[in-house]
Amino acid sequence: xxxxxxxxxxxxxxxxxxxxxxxxxxxxxxxxxxxxxxxxxxxxxxxxxxxxxxxxxxxxxxxxxxxxxxxxxxxxxxxxxxxxxxxxxxxxxxxxxxxxxxxxxx
Numbered sequence: 001x002x003x004x005x006x007x008x009x010x011x012x013x014x015x016x017x018x019x020x021x022x023x024x025x026x027x028x029x030x031x032x033x034x035x036x037x038x039x040x041x042x043x044x045x046x047x048x049x050x051x052x053x054x055x056x057x058x059x060x061x062x063x064x065x066x067x068x069x070x071x072x073x074x075x076x077x078x079x080x081x082x083x084x085x086x087x088x089x090x091x092x093x094x095x096x097x098x099x100x101x102x103x104x105x106x
Contacts, residue, residue, distance in 0.1 A: 024096055026083050027104040038083055040076040043095075049074050052095070060085050 024042040031037060043049060049066045053076050057064045064078040078086070083103050091098050 022100065024090070024101050025104060026086050026101060028081050028083055029105075035079075036081050038078040038081060038086065040078070040086060041072050041074075043074070043076070045073070047095070049076060052076065053078075055093075056082070056086065056089060059089060 022042060022044060024040065027039045027041075029037050029039060043052070053064050053066050056062075056076070056078060060078065060080075060082050062079045062082060064076060067075045067077055069075055083105070087098070087101050087103060090096050090101060
């Protein structure tokens with residue numbers, strides 16, 4: 001009985017990938033003192049991240065930007081700790097499901 005080759009959890013499963021299986025990572029990074037930023041990565045490429053960032057900034061009354069990273073793709077950065085707000089916003093606006101959002105830190 002050979003079980004070693006049956007399932008590889010770390011294999012790249014990009015074939016047949018849909019939006020329901022992608023994870024959205026929401027992190028908080030400490031800057032200096034009490035200041036921190038919230039980063040959002042893993043959003044699908046077909047979404048307009050500039051419009052999402054604009055809506056997040058207006059809703060949470062904070063500053064934000066969309067940055068391009070070579071390895072990670074486009075990342076939304078918001079000022080302040082907005083992790084729970086981002087989760088509620090994405091679920092309310094039906095950007096993604098609650099189980100797709102992974103909140104890191106704190």
